Amino acid sequence: MTVYSGPVFEMAVNQFNVIANHLEIPFDERDRILMPKRAVTVSCPIHRDDGSVAVFEGYRVQHHLTMGPTKGGTRFAPSVDIGEVAALAIWMSWKCALVGLPYGGAKGGVNVDLSTISRRELESLSRRYMQEMIPFVGPHTDVMAPDMGTNEQVMAWFMDTYSMYQGQTVTEIVTGKPVSNGGTLGRREATGRGVAHLSKRVMKELNIDPHKATAVIQGFGNVGSYAALELYQFGLKVTAVSDHTGALHDANGLDIPALIRHASTHGSIAGFSNQLAFDPAEVLTLPCTVLVPAALERVIDAKTAENLKCRILAEGANGPTTPEADLVLDKRRDEIFVIPDILCNSGGVVVSYFEWVQDLQQLFWEEEEVTRREYQILNRAFDQMLARAGTDKISHRTAAMAIGVEKVRAAKNTRGLFP
Numbered sequence: 001m002t003v004y005s006g007p008v009f010e011m012a013v014n015q016f017n018v019i020a021n022h023l024e025i026p027f028d029e030r031d032r033i034l035m036p037k038r039a040v041t042v043s044c045p046i047h048r049d050d051g052s053v054a055v056f057e058g059y060r061v062q063h064h065l066t067m068g069p070t071k072g073g074t075r076f077a078p079s080v081d082i083g084e085v086a087a088l089a090i091w092m093s094w095k096c097a098l099v100g101l102p103y104g105g106a107k108g109g110v111n112v113d114l115s116t117i118s119r120r121e122l123e124s125l126s127r128r129y130m131q132e133m134i135p136f137v138g139p140h141t142d143v144m145a146p147d148m149g150t151n152e153q154v155m156a157w158f159m160d161t162y163s164m165y166q167g168q169t170v171t172e173i174v175t176g177k178p179v180s181n182g183g184t185l186g187r188r189e190a191t192g193r194g195v196a197h198l199s200k201r202v203m204k205e206l207n208i209d210p211h212k213a214t215a216v217i218q219g220f221g222n223v224g225s226y227a228a229l230e231l232y233q234f235g236l237k238v239t240a241v242s243d244h245t246g247a248l249h250d251a252n253g254l255d256i257p258a259l260i261r262h263a264s265t266h267g268s269i270a271g272f273s274n275q276l277a278f279d280p281a282e283v284l285t286l287p288c289t290v291l292v293p294a295a296l297e298r299v300i301d302a303k304t305a306e307n308l309k310c311r312i313l314a315e316g317a318n319g320p321t322t323p324e325a326d327l328v329l330d331k332r333r334d335e336i337f338v339i340p341d342i343l344c345n346s347g348g349v350v351v352s353y354f355e356w357v358q359d360l361q362q363l364f365w366e367e368e369e370v371t372r373r374e375y376q377i378l379n380r381a382f383d384q385m386l387a388r389a390g391t392d393k394i395s396h397r398t399a400a401m402a403i404g405v406e407k408v409r410a411a412k413n414t415r416g417l418f419p
């Protein structure tokens with residue numbers, strides 16, 4: 001019996017079983033590695049603008065505390081439930097271990113439709129969520145960060161709320177803060193930059209000329225927009241972009257800097273151009289060199305995987321590809337180069353780690369230093385993934401996850417079982 005349920009949690013379990021079978025982990029050892037250590041559900045009451053009281057359900061799941069504090073984002077979205085948050089926490093663990101960060105994974109979230117609340121209500125909700133979490137988080141226990149539906153402003157409110165209770169400023173309680181509040185240069189761009197950096201590396205390995213290459217981006221939030229911008233600046237034509245409001249398509253390439261300006265003033269890509277409007281359901285299967293799913297999980301199922309026409313699948317989102325789709329992609333290994341999510345989008349948490357380190361030391365780095373070190377870590381993990389996939393004759397995802405799971409398992413086994 002477990003409280004965790006739902007398709008996203010099942011997906012994380014299925015993926016783990018593939019890895020555990022590959023690594024031949026004994027059955028009686030598996031639950032200790034897979035099942036989350038702690039999960040908290042909180043009720044967050046706030047005053048609405050009309051004077052009424054509304055209560056939102058919030059969650060935080062800390063997957064394992066074996067290698068240091070837990071680390072992961074906080075999601076504000078209507079899809080959020082305990083199963084989804086647990087799956088995302090588990091993926092954070094494999095991600096942090098793969099790239100060598102001294103963290104276990106965590107994730108949090110509030111079930112809320114942001115289109116139905118005002119900015120003042122969002123501030124109240126953010127502050128109340130953090131206040132409810134105070135007994136369970138801390139700079140050496142669990143460090144939050146942005147995820148879907150949260151941003152630098154929400155992190156500033158989290159940090160302020162925690163600090164007011166401590167009686168002193170505790171910047172290291174969250175990452176992804178504004179630079180003016182102890183954030184690091186390069187964090188805002190880090191995830192998208194990492195996605196683009198790894199895509200460029202693969203293009204180089206495959207001898208693809210960036211000026212003859214195209215990119216398609218699903219999701220135009222923090223990750224999708226910076227990935228698009230970096231690829232655009234590298235010479236690729238970004239032929240399609242979609243978000244929750246619709247999609248745009250231009251075979252000659254979209255003006256990404258203009259689209260980013262539009263999205264930052266209007267909150268979405270809606271209204272940018274009527275002429276270029278396109279069916280968002282068709283975006284993933286457009287022919288392109290680099291396809292970046294940078295929105296929700298489980299958008300590529302087996303049928304979509306059969307129909308993908310990209311050369312490189314750069315997974316900016318967490319969990320965009322189902323295990324059934326992975327079976328299809330396994331057969332299409334020579335046609336489609338997969339950069340799996342836990343590697344592809346790990347630039348975000350890597351630079352979050354740099355932010356935490358800088359906050360703890362009160363010593364801040366130049367942006368070049370941040371980005372250089374980010375790429376160094378991504379390159380090392382990429383090389384390890386490729387080498388492992390080659391020696392074990394397994395997919396990139398299995399290789400990346402096997403490296404992550406193996407490190408968590410080793411840390412648990414050498415520490416031993418207390419008491």
Ligand code: GLU
Binds near residue numbers: 147318348349350
């Ligand atoms: N939410 C991001 C992720 O899924 C970032 C987490 C972090 O920076 O701690 O990787």
